[in-house]
Amino acid sequence: MSNASATIPANEILTARAIVKDYPSVKVLKLIDLSVSDGDTLAVIGPNGAGKTTLFKVLSGEVFADSGTVSYNGADITRMPAWRRVRSGFGRSFQVASVFLDLTAAENVLIAVEAYLAQKTQGARFRLGCRPAPDVRDLVDETLEEVGLASKGFDQARFLSHGDKKRLELAMSLALRPRILLLDEPTAGMAPADRQASIELIAAVKARHGMTVVLTEHDMDVVFGLASRVVVLHHGELVAAGTPEEVRQNPLVREVYLGTEVNYA
Template sequence: MILHDATTNPLLVATNVVKDYPSVKVLKGVNLSVTEGDSFAVIGPNGAGKTTLFKVLTGEVFADRGTVRFEGNDVTRMPEWKRVRLGFGRSFQVARVFKELSTQENVVIAIEAHERNTGRRPARRLACRPSPDVREAVEQTLLEVGLIDKRDEPARLLSHGDKKRLELAMSLALQPRILMLDEPTAGMSPADRRAATELIAAIRVRHRMTIILTEHDMEVVFGLASRVAVLHQGAVIATGTPAEVRDDAMVREIYLGSESAHA
């Protein structure tokens, strides 16, 4: 069993995190340390607590016990919107976009929200006509995620894979320090999964960004992650490099042995 963890320049640290719901104990003393620049994957069987852990780390729900620290600061009871201002970006299993707006309008909203949050824009409604700087930033962001040709298309008409790309673009527009990706390739075709994996890898390198992801597809995990934690029944049973985790006897028995490629 591998349970060592990185301690150099920790960006996000969870210590003895416990989260219970009325009928079930979901997280049972989870410890994680994510180093700046990591691409860190959290894997485990369905019901292991991965999404709940994400919610606790991002402030969507609060831990019942334990602490969450970001850059050394205690954010355990800090709400989600405040963590976004600190530098958290987040995607969801089902992409959350403004379906009735165009692709580029979605990104405009994210960029202008970031400018207000950082004091670059007065606290008021969104501009009716984005400034030249915002329009340029939108173009660059859509180019980066491969949606520039669909800038005027209503988001509701985008394919599933393109909605996920748009959500990623909106997260990037917030200029996050850490990007939390919950099942970034869920529901995608094999071709879309490969494209999404390549895109995320390129974004991580280009922006020198720390990434935490949950993912069921082991090909995606081992293609993206520099470190992996395995959750089982609400507890971390192994943490290490992808090779170390893949070769761990307990992990193979509980998770990888029966579902070597998908879970």
């Protein structure tokens, strides 16, 4: 199966070129090229084992590619660690929500807010453990309100529902004021009603903050409800790229992933 390069959009914010990533005895990513334009919503889809999560790890700096380059805002970040990418404007969520289970929802967001403010002031205002300043408390409250958790700020994170844990993780990412948000399976394990609410929340957050969003997702209703562009991975190769409609009508994509009977309105 030949590799298909994604069409290069204008105003690139994130690009990957000729990305190769192997694990012992497994070739995971094979010369992947993709580009994300500023303000885009790009969905990465494909069957299990296609390489989607590994690609996310390479883009976020969680792992480094064996070869190829990753660029952000025109700068080479191929070997930049994940924490530095966060400081440069990356936000990230995971398939299993990564939150501090023993803290309340508000305390989780407080950590993110204080980290963001400390970064802006080079550590001068990092006061975690002391009584938060009024402006910090306001930011925490606003962020919880934005993701629909205003009434659950004092709830311990471990007792939140699966959907609310995902909302809390999103709130922590938003508190860092990212320019680009990477969402790995944002609706995985959700009931249909929660899934639709998540679609609406992500769309609203993106519009409000003018962020760029890159997501992986198995649910095609989520993909076609959010994405402005879609790329398709299969056995570690990029086999198709385009608008949701172009990808939906692609015979190869139907064969390897969507199926011949798929019909999304």
